[in-house]
Amino acid sequence: MQVFLSYREDEKGKEYASALREELAILGINAIMASRSIRPGAVWAQTILEHLEASSALLCIASRGYTESPWCQQEIGWAIGHGIPVLWMCYDSKEHSVGFLMDKQELDVPDPSSQAETAREIGTWLAAQEKTREEARATFIRALADSSTYRQTRDIVYALATLDSLTDDEWQQIDEAAATNRQVREAHFYSDRNNGMSGIPVTDWLRRQLNKSANNTWPRRLPVSILKTRGGGRAPRRDPR
Numbered sequence: 001m002q003v004f005l006s007y008r009e010d011e012k013g014k015e016y017a018s019a020l021r022e023e024l025a026i027l028g029i030n031a032i033m034a035s036r037s038i039r040p041g042a043v044w045a046q047t048i049l050e051h052l053e054a055s056s057a058l059l060c061i062a063s064r065g066y067t068e069s070p071w072c073q074q075e076i077g078w079a080i081g082h083g084i085p086v087l088w089m090c091y092d093s094k095e096h097s098v099g100f101l102m103d104k105q106e107l108d109v110p111d112p113s114s115q116a117e118t119a120r121e122i123g124t125w126l127a128a129q130e131k132t133r134e135e136a137r138a139t140f141i142r143a144l145a146d147s148s149t150y151r152q153t154r155d156i157v158y159a160l161a162t163l164d165s166l167t168d169d170e171w172q173q174i175d176e177a178a179a180t181n182r183q184v185r186e187a188h189f190y191s192d193r194n195n196g197m198s199g200i201p202v203t204d205w206l207r208r209q210l211n212k213s214a215n216n217t218w219p220r221r222l223p224v225s226i227l228k229t230r231g232g233g234r235a236p237r238r239d240p241r
Contacts, residue, residue, distance in 0.1 A: 001139040002030045004055040005207045006075040023119035028143025055098040062095040085129045125157035145177040153187040157202045161209040
């Protein structure tokens, strides 16, 4: 799944876009940064249009001065004109959506240094949009099968937990991922019960979340202990005994 990052070509804009691009890759999402995707000698405007046409959504990284960038405004206009979902992400309190995006809910980014949380919110948004819902869920499940860390597994499962349900075929793919990938099979969510940490396999946690009543708060959130823990390397080797 490909999305287009619309950002101001300055130090902060590039910094935010680059960090977000890395976090979205964890979910299996290919986030395009035009400045990094244009080959030497290529026509800048034509290449941007090609990337926009190949993208399923446009993400506006609204850092200071974003609304003053004519390039950013043209990217938004093109996306709206072609019916591509657009999400405005407010990285600066003075930057708010304008024009046809004014009636759309913004994604507030209070802490730009925590791009992992922003990426999860984007995953939730993509899974909720009619035009990207099916592609997003297929992308998340493929990424789960290829997960290489506990953290990646948890982030992907969090995105899957925002769906209304999963099909039998999708559950089969998830079970196969757990059977063949120990980064999925051995990943757990933890909660503090009576001052003691209690773990639950991520696949079991996902089933519980999707089986909950539709009256629950939406979107669902990971346990606080998980959101605060940004570690999660490869699974430790266990004693064969």
